[in-house]
Amino acid sequence: MNYSCPTCLSNKIIKNGSTHHKKQKYLCKECGRQFVELPQKKYISSEFKTLIDRLLLEKIPLAGIARALDVSYTWLQNYVNKKYEETPREIKVSEKQKGKSTIQCDELWSFVGKKENKIWSWLALDVKTREIVGVFLGDRSKKSAEKLWDSLPPVYRQCAVCYTDFWESYTGVIATKRHKAVDKKSRLTSHIERFNNTLRQRVSRLVRKTLSFSKKLENHIGAVWYFIHYYNSLKSVKN
Structure with a gap:
């Protein structure tokens, strides 16, 4: 034989x-x-799945990954569904001591299914470590701003000075003495704005004009969280 x-x-x-x-x-x-x-049916090894996991962190649509790796699109979609479903929805950052810290917050819009169905990614970034320390995906209401604030580790909610734009939803959510609303010219929100660009460049479903947009809200949320966990893991190594 x-x-x-x-x-x-x-x-x-x-x-x-x-x-x-x-x-x-x-x-x-x-x-x-x-x-x-x-x-x-093609046998998919663990090494092959690791490669797929890495490609999901690049601006490549699922159809492109399926073509490049010669795998079934249906199998790949089911694999991604499960991976995003299992991706934690809680922030993971390196341990911080109580003390003065500075964070920057901003909102990034995208959509699910059609452009009329906008989804906003609310993000908070630690200026010193460059880690993403707060995340929430929803609408652009005050309730979503509260969810972002609640997602922050306690040390930030207690001590951090927070720079945002002038979007009204932040008002009253962050303690007045620690909330600094600024315009872009001040460059005091430049780090979070730069991360927004990174997110659009690395997650294909966040590109403004794209055919790779999400059809399923859970996958949209999972894709954002999946990249943020990866991004923070790199920052924690440097710190």
């Missing part, structure tokens, strides 16, 4: 019954993998 195991490449292969389509099944005596010759 000239077959080799697709997992460990061993030639110690024996016949092992047949499928319900009458195709011969084989068993690897080295690793225990069962397989058929010329399978219709």
Whole structure:
């Protein structure tokens, strides 16, 4: 028998019954993998899935990933659905001591399904560490501003000075003495505005004019959180 195991490449292969389509099944005596010759379904290894996970962090639509990697779009969509569903919706940042800190907040718009259905990504960034320390996705109301504030770790809610634009929803949510509303010319919100650009460049469904927009709200939210966790993991290593 000239077959080799697709997992460990061993030639110690024996016949092992047949499928319900009458195709011969084989068993690897080295690793225990069962397989058929010329399978219709492609075996997706853990290494291959790791590659897909990395590509999800780049501005590549799912259809593009499916074409480049020669995988089923349906399989890829189901894989991404599960990954985004399992992505935590809580911020993870390096441990901070109580003391003076500065954060910048801003809102980034995108849409799900159609442009009339706008979704706003509310973000807060630590000026010193450059970590994203607060996230909420919703509308642009005061309630969403409150959700952003609630998403911040307690040390920021207690001590941080917060710079925002003049959007009215922030008023009353952040303590007056620590809320600084400024315009763009001040450059006191430049870091969070720069991150907004990064987010649009790396998450294809956030590009303003795109065919890669989200059709499902949960995936839209999951994609944003997925990139933010990755982004913060890089910042925590540097800090």
